[in-house]
């Protein structure tokens with residue numbers, strides 16, 4: 001059967017067996033960031049977005065994604081780039097095999113909740129397993145990224161809005177809003 005999806009913004013199609021998983025499908029299309037750690041919906045490594053919803057691609061048939069938008073880390077470089085350096089700085093990745101799945105779910109979390117607490121982060125990423133790190137490094141990296149982003153936003157706000165311009169006519173405030181994920185309150 002022929003399955004067509006919009007993969008990272010590009011319409012693609014290929015022949016797929018009825019039992020082909022979405023994981024095998026996107027890997028066959030060159031999306032090698034998507035990893036497989038268990039094949040049984042247990043590790044989160046194979047996370048992709050289908051219509052912006054994170055799904056475990058090892059547990060979804062490619063045919064079910066037909067006609068839908070599928071995004072992998074390859075298509076989300078800009079969004080991931082904002083905090084991926086913090087993972088490296090904190091030495092959070094060791095073998096790095098779990099990183100793409102963790103980054104995908106962190107992006108999903110920040111889209112849903114731009115200002116999560118530490119408990120929110122732990123709860124959201126509970127399904128992402130890592131065999132090397134003990135999770136502290138990743139948690140520290142994400143919380144440091146959130147703190148840094150907040151401090152940067154406040155500094156911008158203080159430096160450019162000192163004259164207390166009405167919020168909807170303040171160019172600085174509009175500029176800051178553009179740097180925040182959708183749904184952020186400023």
Ligand code: FES
Nearest residue numbers: 037039043044058
């Ligand atoms: S490979 Fe899909 S959840 Fe582990």
Ligand code: FES
Nearest residue numbers: 094098130131132
């Ligand atoms: S860093 Fe190796 S599995 Fe997470």
